[in-house]
Amino acid sequence: MKIFSFVVSACTLTSLVAAQATVITQNLQSCIGDGQFQLGIDYFPNKFTPRKYSPIFLPENQATLDMTTDLLEIEYFDYYKIVTNKYHNKTYLLYQCGATPPMEEVLSGRHQLVLPIPHKGGLAITETPQIPPLELLGLRQEIIAYIGDPQYVSSPCLNYAIDELGSVEVVFDPEDPWNSERTQELTDEFLSRHPEAIIFGGIFANASADRIMGVAETQERTNVATFDWISLYAALFNLEELSNEIAKETEERYQCSSANARSLSSDIEEDDRPVIFWADFFEGYNWSVAECPTWDHTYYCEYASHCGAHIISRPEDMGTQDEYGYWYLNDDEVLKLGKDADIFVFPSLFWDTVYEQKRDILDQFKAVQNKRVYDTQGGGPNAWYEQRLAEYDVVGNDFCAMVGLSNPNQDPPHTIKWLRNVFTGTVPEEGTCNVPENLDDQYVPVGAFCAPVEQLGGPDEGGDTEGSETSSSAPATHAGLALVSSILYVTLLW
Ligand SMILES: *[C@@H]1O[C@H](CO)[C@@H](O)[C@H](O)[C@H]1NC(C)=O
Ligand SMILES: *[C@@H]1O[C@H](CO)[C@@H](O)[C@H](O)[C@H]1NC(C)=O
Numbered sequence: 001m002k003i004f005s006f007v008v009s010a011c012t013l014t015s016l017v018a019a020q021a022t023v024i025t026q027n028l029q030s031c032i033g034d035g036q037f038q039l040g041i042d043y044f045p046n047k048f049t050p051r052k053y054s055p056i057f058l059p060e061n062q063a064t065l066d067m068t069t070d071l072l073e074i075e076y077f078d079y080y081k082i083v084t085n086k087y088h089n090k091t092y093l094l095y096q097c098g099a100t101p102p103m104e105e106v107l108s109g110r111h112q113l114v115l116p117i118p119h120k121g122g123l124a125i126t127e128t129p130q131i132p133p134l135e136l137l138g139l140r141q142e143i144i145a146y147i148g149d150p151q152y153v154s155s156p157c158l159n160y161a162i163d164e165l166g167s168v169e170v171v172f173d174p175e176d177p178w179n180s181e182r183t184q185e186l187t188d189e190f191l192s193r194h195p196e197a198i199i200f201g202g203i204f205a206n207a208s209a210d211r212i213m214g215v216a217e218t219q220e221r222t223n224v225a226t227f228d229w230i231s232l233y234a235a236l237f238n239l240e241e242l243s244n245e246i247a248k249e250t251e252e253r254y255q256c257s258s259a260n261a262r263s264l265s266s267d268i269e270e271d272d273r274p275v276i277f278w279a280d281f282f283e284g285y286n287w288s289v290a291e292c293p294t295w296d297h298t299y300y301c302e303y304a305s306h307c308g309a310h311i312i313s314r315p316e317d318m319g320t321q322d323e324y325g326y327w328y329l330n331d332d333e334v335l336k337l338g339k340d341a342d343i344f345v346f347p348s349l350f351w352d353t354v355y356e357q358k359r360d361i362l363d364q365f366k367a368v369q370n371k372r373v374y375d376t377q378g379g380g381p382n383a384w385y386e387q388r389l390a391e392y393d394v395v396g397n398d399f400c401a402m403v404g405l406s407n408p409n410q411d412p413p414h415t416i417k418w419l420r421n422v423f424t425g426t427v428p429e430e431g432t433c434n435v436p437e438n439l440d441d442q443y444v445p446v447g448a449f450c451a452p453v454e455q456l457g458g459p460d461e462g463g464d465t466e467g468s469e470t471s472s473s474a475p476a477t478h479a480g481l482a483l484v485s486s487i488l489y490v491t492l493l494w
């Protein structure tokens with residue numbers, strides 16, 4: 001209903017405008033028709049606007065720091081965009097299909113890829129964190145291959161596409177999974193069949209290799225900037241309006257949980273704030289604990305500050321360093337450092353094993369005695385490494401709830417989703433794909449809703465609905481945008 005009336009009014013509007021000059025009001029979802037290209041038209045009215053994150057927990061003298069997306073930049077010209085990935089030191093030239101690519105730029109040879117957009121030819125992913133941004137944008141069906149071991153994929157719908165539909169091919173040799181030459185051979189063979197595909201490569205990928213587009217979201221300083229890389233994927237499909245909107249709404253919800261924690265803890269003395277001990281155990285190496293010299297050193301340092309909690313950081317003079325530079329603590333050190341913490345986070349899958357093995361020391365921890373130990377299996381065994389990055393607002397809600405500083409009056413109250421109490425919580429099965437017939441439905445995270453403490457809020461006041469897959473406040477859909485913009489365009493050319 002809503003889309004229909006929008007289209008009608010858009011048509012009325014543009015037929016008026018078309019009489020004078022061609023104006024593109026939304027990025028095109030299709031190619032410019034034969035002979036229709038015009039110089040001097042801005043074909044990309046929707047442009048990536050990086051988030052300017054200003055953490056509300058910072059003291060006033062630091063709050064003006066410009067926390068933005070450092071490593072991704074998109075410059076817009078009338079009919080092409082230049083995407084710069086500063087981590088891999090690569091640029092990508094994307095030009096509106098139907099236009100001729102700018103010859104000077106192409107001939108300069110400085111661009112790793114020259115691509116007509118909206119991209120056709122499929123996407124191949126190499127790391128699971130590349131999945132959620134595509135799902136949030138409703139682009140799941142653009143994925144045609146997973147390069148690597150599919151056992152780590154936690155997205156139910158991507159698994160469905162791999163296992164049931166066969167629409168996503170797995171490029172991987174189960175007999176020889178760690179042989180990078182073998183994987184390269186298989187990748188080359190895949191590319192010979194799909195020469196137009198784009199392969200997203202992570203921080204260790206060879207960003208100079210054929211058809212690779214580097215993704216380095218994990219190298220950003222903040223959770224907000226990490227998420228902002230959704231715009232890289234969006235730019236390939238002219239979906240910047242949608243990605244800007246998703247990034248903005250996600251950040252607003254994230255700021256809400258921080259504001260709540262701040263407001264709820266305003267009476268708590270600095271020394272009485274909840275204390276988190278963050279430690280993992282690696283057989284043969286010993287304990288690895290949080291390093292938080294600054295609040296933005298790692299994502300978990302940021303979450304602790306976000307929720308007004310203290311996180312214990314390894315003192316410089318404690319532990320031993322391995323040959324790769326990682327620090328490990330022995331049992332005595334870990335006990336000394338963490339025993340009085342209120343909350344113990346064990347970010348791995350093996351609490352039960354380690355607890356069996358080390359009961360004598362672990363039972364001396366206050367957090368263990370009080371049964372306030374959490375691991376990261378609340379969303380299933382592998383989802384933490386994949387989906388969490390796309391739901392940092394939900395993780396923010398979780399962290400603040402874990403330390404007891406989330407809105408007690410929110411209705412419905414927040415249910416901790418990503419963290420799991422190891423004594424009382426269960427590890428969910430991998431979910432099922434609810435919409436196999438409609439794989440391009442946008443993924444809408446559950447548990448993102450945050451009501452400000454000042455207001456006794458319900459889900460109507462923003463965010464999505466707790467416990468449901470759809471939401472009345474979900475952003476505009478990809479299909480909706482596509483329909484509107486193609487109709488606009490057809491009208492213009494008429
Ligand atoms: C980045 O790449 C360009 C060529 O594309 C090169 O000239 C420049 O030296 C590189 N910069 C760094 C820091 O590697
Ligand atoms: C990266 O890929 C380029 C282009 O295929 C190749 O020339 C180079 O040797 C590769 N580098 C590594 C380290 O494999």
Ligand SMILES: *[C@@H]1O[C@H](CO)[C@@H](O)[C@H](O)[C@H]1NC(C)=O
Nearest residue numbers: 284285286320329330331332
């Ligand atoms: C790990 O800690 C134990 C004691 O807690 C110690 O005996 C062992 O040598 C340590 N291992 C390493 C690799 O440091």
